[in-house]
Amino acid sequence: MFGASSQLMAQDISLFQQFNGHYDYTAFGNTLNAIENGSGGNCSILTSSSADLNLNANQNIVAAYLYWAGSGNGDFDIALNGTPITAQRTFNDALDPTRVFFAAFADVTDIITNQGSTTYTISDFDLSAIINPFCPTGTNFGGWAITVIYQDDSLPLNQLNVYDGLQSVPTFLSITLDNLNVLDNEDAKIGFVAWEGDAGLAVNEQLTINGNVISNFPLNPANNAFNGTNSFTGASDLYNMDIDVYNIQDNISIGDTSATIELTSGQDFVMINNIITVLNSQLPDASISIDDYIVNCGDNSVELFYTVYNTNSTDTLPANTLIAFYVDGILIGQSQTTNAITIGASESGSIIVSVPDDIDPNLTIIAIVDDDGNMTGTITEINEDNNITFEDIELLVIPDIVTLPNLIGCNEGFEISTYNLYDALEGQDFNEENITFYQSLEDLETGSSPILIPSDFNNTSSPETIYVRLTSPPCYEVFQFDLTIENCPPFIPDGFSPNGDTLNDWFNIEGLYNIFTEHNLIIYNRYGDIVFEGNNDKPWYGKINRGLNKQGSKAPVGTYYYILNLNDPNYQPIVGWVYLNY
Structure with missing residues (x-):
């Protein structure tokens, strides 16, 4: 029935899930209204109803989403074939402060997978206590629908997008669907789950896709799209709800990344809860993770271990796909995949990147796959927004070198003396097992050519600088002191x-x-x-x-x-x- 929507509450339709592969979908459900609502109609409402799911043997269930809706603030605990269901997400909308409506969502994949093609009954869905105030204006309704996504090897490689929210129209509604990638528009389709549409109201009611009016005559006339029907079964007695699907092959073009849906209505109040698009799309989808890393004490080089995935895809990711690594917007390394990565597969690799000296040691490394080093991709993908990952890393900074007092030795001839190098550390808290002496800072940093007998060491020059490495997990400390000679x-x-x-x-x-x-x-x-x-x-x-x-x-x-x-x-x-x- 007609009402001037104040849009007091609504949740914009947005992408919920995306499936890429040999996928399609069907939907089924039923109303709780015994007859179409109206100001003079029956004000009773059912608390349960049933509908059948019929799948072919080669159609394997991937996901099943239950939506239910009705008048009032909501009944969010119902049952499906006797199994209690609690809403995992909820939506709401309103015509005015007294006429509010709800919708709810639950993932019922396990139930549908286990029971398969059979009759499904929604029960314990009770709006009877709150329905009376809605009847005089013909906005009393309740119903449920289950969207079933299935896999079938005989299907082309499709991109299937599930969008949901709750948006209403008494006059005009425009919804833009993003995240599309149309490679081939053959057999392209779009489907809806909508609430509160009335078959008896067809005043300026029109559904358009990208400016083109769509219809499924005679089930869904061009001037009465939301009229209590199920396009999958041909049913026309889903009072005040619609489960409809349309072929849009001629309404969407190859290369499109979005589609605009517009609905006008001069009287009927309709709420869109779920939209599904099915488009042929054979494209890879690169994503990347940083799995591990190695940092060394005092070293600005970081070894990164990463994996490139082609998971949510419908085509092979080419070999030599570029990968770039950044810190603070600075390119610090580039790599590429070695092999072509098939659908659902991955490839691991590693790279050593060098962080600029003036970067804060607490840093974030960003990895982007399909990036030419200028944050620009070269491969067309199903989803261009999932190519990036990041990892917070702390460089192991060595504290400043601590200079200790000189160690003085008696000249034993020709400016040579014998030293116990441990004497230079008097007053320091150390264990000899954690101390190593070196004759150069370079040797200390690489851990090469240590002084083998520190307790009996002859200098090679005077003065001579000795460097000390004190293990101090996760890194080490560095000391230095000079060996000097005096004539005793x-x-x-x-x-x-x-x-x-x-x-x-x-x-x-x-x-x-x-x-x-x-x-x-x-x-x-x-x-x-x-x-x-x-x-x-x-x-x-x-x-x-x-x-x-x-x-x-x-x-x-x-x-x-x-x-x-x-x-x-x-x-x-x-x-x-x-x-x-x-």
Whole structure:
């Protein structure tokens, strides 16, 4: 019946599910109205009704969606062949604040698959308590419909789109269906589930697709599209509901990505709840996932493991399909598939990408399949909006190098000393098993050529920088320190015995020779005469090399006085006594 819709409530028709393959659909259902409504009609309403599903043996159920609707705020708990059903989604619309309507949805695939072609009864659908106020204006109704999508190998490869929502028209309604991809318009079809249409009202009621009036005469005349019919069964007694399907081969063109449905009505109030399009479409559909990744300490390179899919498709995805990887809009890597990916198949791959140094270490890598590196695709696909994925990644940033105090060693000759490198870490909390020493930062970063015996290490230069890698999961810390040399005070023995037994045969002042290379040693006898003068190249073996007599001969047994001038600004001359014996 007529009413001026205030559109107080409505949910725009939008894509709910898409199926690509050898798919088609059928629909069945029934009304709860015993007769068509009207201001003078019967005000009673049924609480159950039945309808038959008839499928061929080669038609395999893929999905089944139950829609039910009626006057009032809604009954969302009903039963299908005795199985309780609760609405998974709900919709609502209104003519005015007192005349509100509802619709509901439930996925009943399991029930329909298990029971197959048989009679289905909706029960416990009770609007009797609220129907009376709607009867005077002829807006009292209730009904249900099940859309069944099936697979049949004899069918062409189709794209089947299920749209739903709840939009009404008493005067004019326009709905644009997106996500279409028309490859071949042969046998293209569009179907509807609509509520509250009246067979007795045909005032300026017209349904158009892309500006073309469509009809299924005589079941659905051009001036009375929503008239209580089921196009699949030919039934005309679905009072105040419609399950209709139309061939639109001549109303849609190859290459179309959308279609516009327009409905006008001068009196009848109609609510569109479900729209289905079936179009021949043999196209691939590339999508991608990032499955895993590897990051290394202090390295801006990331190894990505990914999979390219051709799942929701009706054709093979070509080999060498391009893949691009981005961070903050910057292209950081490109790859491509190796093989042609058949319908429903996938291919895995990996790539190492390098992240710019100035990017925040907490970053998001975006992967796009069918992308030439300029965010542009080159392959026509069923769905161009599912080619992208992303992965949040944290680079393993190594903390700044900590500089430790120098480790000082005594010069053992020629600027060489022996060090226990662990001594440089005094005061640090560490376990020797977690510490590794290196002679270059490059070796540390690659983990190559570690110092094998850190507790007994001889420097190779002075100063020499040593690098320390301290394992600190998930990464490591880095320290560095310098090995430096100082000339430590020499150790001067009390005596020596140059008797040729190779033991203590010379005045061996430890820490002197090849260390204080500019030193001068003077030996005096007890009378104050100089008997020997030596330097770094001339140690004292107990022989006389000064004085007028006895040069080259052995000095007598006895105590001798020495003056050792190290010629080092850090030291004063050292004096003392040494005993010579044979």
